[in-house]
Amino acid sequence: MDSACLLNSQRLSCHIMDPDLFKASPKRAQVPPPVKPNRSKTEQIKPELAQVVNDTKTGRSYCKGKLLGKGGFARCYEMTDLANNKMYAVKVIPQSRVSKPHQREKITNEIELHKTLHHKHVVKFSHHFEDQDNIYIFLELCSRKSLAHIWKARHTLTDPEVRYYLRQIISGLKYLHNKGILHRDLKLGVCGTCNEF
Template identity: 30%
Template sequence: MASSELLECSSASQLCACKTGAPHGRSLSSSSATSSASDEVPQQRPASVHYVKIDSSRQLESDFEFGETLGEGAFGQVLLAVRKRDGEQFAVKKLAKNKDTKSTYGKSWENEIRVLRRFQHANIVQLEIIFESESNCYLFMELCDAGTLADELNRRRQFQEADTRCLLRQVGSALSFLHKSRIVHRDLKLQNCLLKARCSQKQQPQKARRVRSHHSLAEDDISASCPFDVKLTDFGLSIELRCLEHSLVDNVGTPVYQAPEIVNGSSYNYKC
């Protein structure tokens, strides 16, 4: 899908339906992912992403209880939400539907949905439900309860070598997976690497174990002492390339984390 095609869909329901043939307003179910992380192009996500059209955010309050603010960025606010019927917790990202298609930042909500609905990986945050109103999208994602890599670095001041290997290999696994699908994140930073406390194999939900079975790269030979799973998030600036080696010129991302090529105004590729 070329970059010009990435702006085709004008609503979250269209984004959910396009490329899969699923009708608007119904849950999606892509074909099962059976690819090897090292040999094949990743397949569409095997899990379902449910889409619900709402008139206003008040409709959400009947089914969910909203709590503290977990984070806030250029594209939206992230809140804690608890589903009343079963107590399941979510991180809810509220995104404004800016219609300025000429702006690099104007289609961030579409970019976010496009990536998260298509792919499932042990080190990419999972999207569970999309609620869409006239002006906003609400992305209900898995809750990563241990903050970000930035938070953990501030707490520890430095990582031991074994933990560094564990954390960086997980980030590398997510990036390799995305690059095989010609997706470039373009805003990789410590704050966009969420941490989720690891639980034992017996405690781990079956769905999470199923995700890991498709992508073993993130767990092979990783220090068992590492207490976290890393989950890459915030795909608002991501782009899908026609060819992975295609040159980019957009000055996007967080300045302090930008590659020298971007800062200097030079062309760059996915490696930056």
């Protein structure tokens, strides 16, 4: 028999557990998986982003490429300017996600703040526009994969690689902190690599 320790009202007590307790038994009823709540039709059907997106103010058109990532209320796509073939990482935020004034203000503040950032280890802001469906924030496209892609493929980084990337991350964070900015979403997926190690 195994023993297990349980914390109960800040008292540690040990109980003897029957090892057969967790074995599958034909007598036990199968519990059906929980039923997901029904969502409204607007929540179920998300409009697909068009293959070509047009900025009506400038007349520029952008071709949507691969999905780079997705977060809580935005997706990031690779997009190409059809006039000059310049590629961007474009954060696409559905208008439905910024319908409340405080949500709209948050995005506006993010855009205005990002316009002021100029550091070699912080992704550069290019421009933005919106249409009736989405807000598009155009950022520098890191030509290589994110650290998350590298980690997923190799499950390791060498010591020199760790020093190389960490030095750049710390440099970018120090720049942001000196401007009174906290990143608040730092993870491997947002650490893009722009050149060969």
